[in-house]
Amino acid sequence: MSSPRPITLPTNIGVRIAGVGAALPDKVLTNFDLEKLMDTSDEWIVQRTGIRERRVHEPEKGQTASYHGARALDAALKDASLTIDDLDLLVVATMTPEMPTPSVSSLMADHLGAGAIGAFDICAGCCGFVFSMNVAHDLIKTGRYKNVGVIGSDCLTKFADYSTYGRSTAILFGDAAAGVVLQATDNPSQGLLAQAMHSDGGRAKHLFIPVAKTDFFEQDDYDERKLGAVQMNGPAVFKFAVTTFPNLIEETLTKAGLSADDVDHFVCHQSNARILAAARDRFGLPEDKLLINIDHYGNTVAASVPLVLDELKKAGRVHEGQKIMFLAFGAGLTWGSSLWQL
Numbered sequence: 001m002s003s004p005r006p007i008t009l010p011t012n013i014g015v016r017i018a019g020v021g022a023a024l025p026d027k028v029l030t031n032f033d034l035e036k037l038m039d040t041s042d043e044w045i046v047q048r049t050g051i052r053e054r055r056v057h058e059p060e061k062g063q064t065a066s067y068h069g070a071r072a073l074d075a076a077l078k079d080a081s082l083t084i085d086d087l088d089l090l091v092v093a094t095m096t097p098e099m100p101t102p103s104v105s106s107l108m109a110d111h112l113g114a115g116a117i118g119a120f121d122i123c124a125g126c127c128g129f130v131f132s133m134n135v136a137h138d139l140i141k142t143g144r145y146k147n148v149g150v151i152g153s154d155c156l157t158k159f160a161d162y163s164t165y166g167r168s169t170a171i172l173f174g175d176a177a178a179g180v181v182l183q184a185t186d187n188p189s190q191g192l193l194a195q196a197m198h199s200d201g202g203r204a205k206h207l208f209i210p211v212a213k214t215d216f217f218e219q220d221d222y223d224e225r226k227l228g229a230v231q232m233n234g235p236a237v238f239k240f241a242v243t244t245f246p247n248l249i250e251e252t253l254t255k256a257g258l259s260a261d262d263v264d265h266f267v268c269h270q271s272n273a274r275i276l277a278a279a280r281d282r283f284g285l286p287e288d289k290l291l292i293n294i295d296h297y298g299n300t301v302a303a304s305v306p307l308v309l310d311e312l313k314k315a316g317r318v319h320e321g322q323k324i325m326f327l328a329f330g331a332g333l334t335w336g337s338s339l340w341q342l
């Protein structure tokens, strides 16, 4: 596997996380609600995943990825004491756009009256936000952009099959939007210390959403009931995640020349409480260094990582001078990290 080529960026520009925000749908879907829709139990779901409830969007009320994303961006701008007029670029991580085009970011910019700023989406499954942070950081480092919105917004429940047939994946997902406003500073020590971005399309078949018969990687797997619903080989993804997460932490720490003790928060994609607990144990991390909030929200795809950051920030646990590592893995398969000096 080749490493990215070293590049030289202006050294006098730093990047800070100026504001954090989140937006959740009001509608709550508990495990007990799911018991009424499929053959499952609260006990099974909690034991296997740690999830107790999740939020779901209500399309009939106009709730979409761009609707919730705009609310999250608005909250992040307010947290940064900025207005939409201060923003000069918007990057949105999503795998559930309203439609193939226009992009969620263009719609969001319009919802908030952002004018003609640059706006584009990044599709990298649950890694979307982490990849977007790395991209936005380096764009600011070039000196071309000052305030960049980076939002993860997904409504994956629109691809959930809430019948017994789809129960092994439908129980996992929730909807949300969350993200940050990144800002150029004159302190060059603020910003990325190390990052990693990986993908392996050879394992795409473990997690995909088929919309046509020809989308199936193995034609024998075809079943009409699977069209338009998330297809996941749970045990394969679980095995991938349990080994990838610790390796990714190790890779990122090595690149930065740091040890796990030097990092204040590991902000991880919330896919399964057991996967996160295993990573915590491997590095001997105290519980408060790797927050698990999957019990309330389920797996919210690209929103999951910034949703954890938002919770930490609201609890007063995020401060300048800290080091935070963002980590995710997901469909693609993809995996990536972003280690920040705040």
Ligand code: ACO
Pocket: 039, 040, 041, 044, 045, 048, 049, 125, 126, 127, 167, 168, 169, 171, 207, 233, 234, 235, 236, 237, 238, 241, 271, 272, 299, 301, 329, 330, 331
């Ligand atoms: N309720 C009750 N029983 C169930 C349910 C359910 N909701 N779902 C499956 N089962 C049953 C199965 O039918 C099976 O029964 P059987 O033994 O009689 O055949 C049994 O439970 C075990 O099924 P498995 O699929 O092997 O269950 P597993 O222990 O692997 O747990 C799970 C499934 C929770 C999905 C797990 O594999 C997992 O978390 N995988 C990782 C998922 C993940 O992290 N995805 C992240 C990426 S998401 C993204 O990027 C968009």
